[in-house]
Amino acid sequence: MKRIIITLLLVLFCENLLAQKADLPEFLLNNDILQYENKSVQMPADIDCSNRHKHLKYDEIQSSAIIRRNYDVLTYDLYMDWYNVLNATDTMPKDRIYTGINKVSILIDSSNVTAIDFDAAELQIDSVFINNNKILLPQQPDSMILHIILPGTYNLGDTLHIEINYTYTNKENHGFYLYQKGQFIELGPPPYRDSIIIEERSAYTFSEPERARYWMPCNDVPYDKAFSKISVRVPKGYKVASNGNLLSVINDTISSTYNWIDPAPITTYLMVSTASKYKEFSDWYHKRNNPNDSIEIKYYVWEKDYKNTVDSVYNPDTTDAFKYNARHAFDGVVSMVENFAEKWVEYPFVKYGMATVPLFGGGMEHQTMTTIDRNWIRDRNVGGGISYWRLQEVMAHELAHMWLGDLITCATWKDIWINEGGATWGEAIYREKLWGNMNGYYSRMRETRRDYLRSGFYNQSIYDTPKDYIFWIMTSLTYAKASWVYHMLRTMLGDDVFFPAFRSLLNKYAYKSLETEDFKNSFKEDVPNPPVPFDTYFDQWVYHAGHPVYELSTLSRNFGAGSYDVIVHINQIQPASESIPAVFVAPVFLKFFGPDTVAYDTVINDKRRQFFIFNLGFQVDSVSIDSNLVLCELSSSIVAVRENKEIESISQVYPNPVSRGQNARFNAGFTGMNNVSVEIYDELGNKLETVYNGSLNEGNYTFEFNTREFVPGAYMILCRTGDKCRTFRFTVL
Template sequence: MKKSHFNALFFIFFFSIQYLASSHLIFLNEPSFVEFNGYFRSRFAKTSDEPLEVQKRNYDVLRYDLYLDWYNALKNPKSMDSTDIVWFGSNTILLKAEVENLSSVVLDAASLLIDSVLVNDNGIWRKVLPTPKIVAQKLTVPLPRSLNIGDSISIKVFYTYNRFVDESQYRGFYLYPKGKYVGRLPAPFYDSVFVEERLAYTMSEPEDARYWMPCNDAPYDKADAKITVRVPSGYVVASNGFLSKVQAEADTAIVYFWVSDKPITTYLMAATASKFHKYSDWYKKVTNPLDSIEIQYYVWEKDFKATKTDGSEYNATNTFKTTPEMVKFFSQIFVEYPFVKYGMVALMPFNFGGMEHQTITSINRVWLRQNTQFGIAHELAHQWIGDLVTCATWKDIWFNEGGATWSEALYAEKLWGENGYNAFLLSSRSAYLKKGGISLPPIYDLPVNTIFGDYAILVYQKASWFYHMLKEMVGDSLFFKTFRSFLQDYSFKSVTTEDIKNYFKNKISNPQVDFDTFFDQWLYKAGHPVYTLSSIVHSYTNDSGYFDAKIILSQVQTGNNVPEIFVT
């Protein structure tokens, strides 16, 4: 996900040292890789607690079969009273027991009215009585018989969404009427903007999927998924995976059947409906140019027909035209694009810049006026770093967001060479320092409510430097070879920070800084090195013209959970 307020400002900082007749330009100004010539190489002891294991539930979800009846919520284009927000859903969940004697299943659910719950016992659906209720965002379903490890069972939950709240309190499901005034935006035009067509969509990261479907709302648990959505005729639904069929119901309703082609976690599941214009590009696979992947775009008709490129119109075709080449670029540096399709759907209002829903990214419609290429690159890169391989817990979110932000730097390098890469990283460095720098906490294990808020600068910008420094330490060739192997070996799985560290430890011998230390000082601990530089100059009386200089470089950083010495 890309926060809407993170703009890539290309500031370049120069630090020069004048020595004799030579001027040395340190373009990157990377304090983590200043050499000490053998000094200050002692290992520091790890004082923080070891990272916790993933706290998994006692079952594993194998499949979600989700049905969303949005007909009522969309049938009246401009009305928004308490009856217009209501819609009905069901979720059939196939799961497997991970423990012996599993007698009940706890699901995440919030602000939903549970109509009934059924459990499939040996091929027979049995209604659970009394009907389970949501307590503290948990829905506990008793099972008709205890399960042993490896046993599977299906649970079907029928529910009603009737959360009539102010728009500022929306969670998970968002509904906006046609003609709604959005505001005066974007710069420099600041013209009045309105919702073009009635719009419904889901947005779940990090833990809001429970507000629109009962589920195991945790990133470690990936499952197969089907999402079926019923809407009024004339509406188009975009969702994950491929569209298996579209079924009309007389002249009044239409049902879209979407199927995820690969396992997916709940926060990456999504559905969006409006009167969209859909059009497509095609990406020819780098591994097989005879095979192509469709890139689908869902935009309002006005945005598809726009022709101006000066920012005065929402121009979808101009903004999206680079996408096939972007897919090719990331397929070349990572691995082949891993899903059945890619797509983007433009939303307004939308409280973020973009969100990397698996195979169908949601973007802020403003990007169509601002031609936000780096936002598009960020969300696309997530299809590899975040969707193909996903953070196992929200403690590990740096893997997703740091990786996608670093991928923006890679895309800048593609466009403008090494200077573009360096400049992008320097803009991230500047943003991190401005936000607090050494006073900020470690990247790892931030409170969930801060990872896209107060401490987003850590999981995006600072974490992007973790990728960069790891690449610089082991070298480009070995890094990308290892990272590609990592993406392949962990495809469609979720990983912890320790999984990533151990993978690199097993693949790369004798790194410049051992991986335990490297991960500890940059992820599990806070801050960055702060240096002082002093010198002593000895002159000679002969006519050689030379003098002897001793330069002392010292680390002097202090702070809460900041290493006394960063090993570089």
């Protein structure tokens, strides 16, 4: 099957496409999941903001946030000649120049199109061909835009084949990165403090969020996915890692040209080429649904980093943890793939790979070929701290992106929380597997909560985070807080509902881009009656900022015979603003602690000040909110329960049960002068009537009320003096 797909795609790239959509290859026409972007727009559902401030940015959303050009890219066929840049010995401006050819097939999706734009920055355009005909050389890119006047007028459904010959001229590392062999980087970890140098000359690309335009002309936006073929010419002895499968290597006397082809659509920021004098080695992942079908996991490292444990099994007691050790660093990758494939859906691409590079500073989830900093493959970091297990988790983060970021991709940078929050949540999924229980999962989620709360970015939503801060200043939002959107959905729905709905999302948008509204609507389609409506959930957690701050107070009443009522008052005390809701509607998970037992219950808190009554079979001495399950702050982690004795007595309601329409009454006695309120609530905690609210002297009083507005069911009288209260239950027939 893989060979057939690659052959079809090779035909696609190597033969000219005809000008009409009807003449496109059958592979493109008949593949249901690999469709062109849908231009239809659905209005987001109205959001009930009656209990909270409206967020201006969300209320202004009237349609898709995608800003589309007048075409969709079908294919990129990119050639880059890196022979000179890798054959040189320095990184001066003259050593950085390379030439490239990008053949781009596009589908016109508008009427009367006479010009198109590509993104291009620091690139010299040498010539342009349209359908094999050379056109007048356009002006050089202005404000990073290459404007091409077409030789005619084109309409919806027409295809064009554009060849752009260009020269890379950027003098600095930006989009394209070049490092020379022997360059000093830093001193290694103590106690050796050895000099760390670049072992081999290296060149690589890195594009997120919008740097692909610096190394190739393209439509550099995340919503536009296309098929890709990438060919790179390098000096003999160098190897090239890229997206998809290696189709061929063509050698001549001095150079090798590596031809890579990806049979899955890809957006520009996920395209990559990495070249150095690499040592290659592989693991294999056997698919869960077909163990006879395997996926190669290919690693690209320097020879020195590979040899440390070639001849012996890694032993933490005897192996030098300060050395770069690729074999040990990657020994958990197969189990990571197995875990995500089991929890989510089958691994969705033709291969996976990881390439180490110098001075990268992190990792990047290029489709099928993750790029990581070389420092990730040793056990101890430069400061000397043990980093192996944390680095395993960040490798799992990049792998998780193959599902959340590459299989499904944020359509705009406003939606980046889908990618980064999802992969950060994936770290917790991996730790759950690693520890063998939910304690591992919760421990990672507590860490992300801590990262968010310490940041202080409470006035910025995770939707539409400023683009310049996504991967830097505000990672506490786009990574940490966003991971809780996934976690709280899982908690609210339960695994039996959440994971099927999550897999449905992955299948619906497989190999496509999606916006936040698409994400929300997918869950709305698959989960009809969630505890919190999805419109409300996404409004407050994604489109709004902040989090609830809960203040608890509690009282108890002893009915005797082992029966106790516990009244829990939940107040939300977060400062409300245009961006921070006054009320977060959320499940609140309560723990009730007794002398030798613990009980659990969950309520939906949907008011800023609200109370709930629980009847328990033991004396409760304290109550807490489980902050593992909802992103919040607590004014006090555990609140002691007080027994109310200021209301001397409250007599039985008479009659009880009472027929609907009858009057009912009860007596209550008070000590001292009191401000008293007597209220009636239904069993869901909704206040139905205030029987009395005012000042009373010490003594006994009779209160009477009519039940004509009460539907049959159970009710509760709440008699309050200051912050103390007593309750009594009755039934209407």
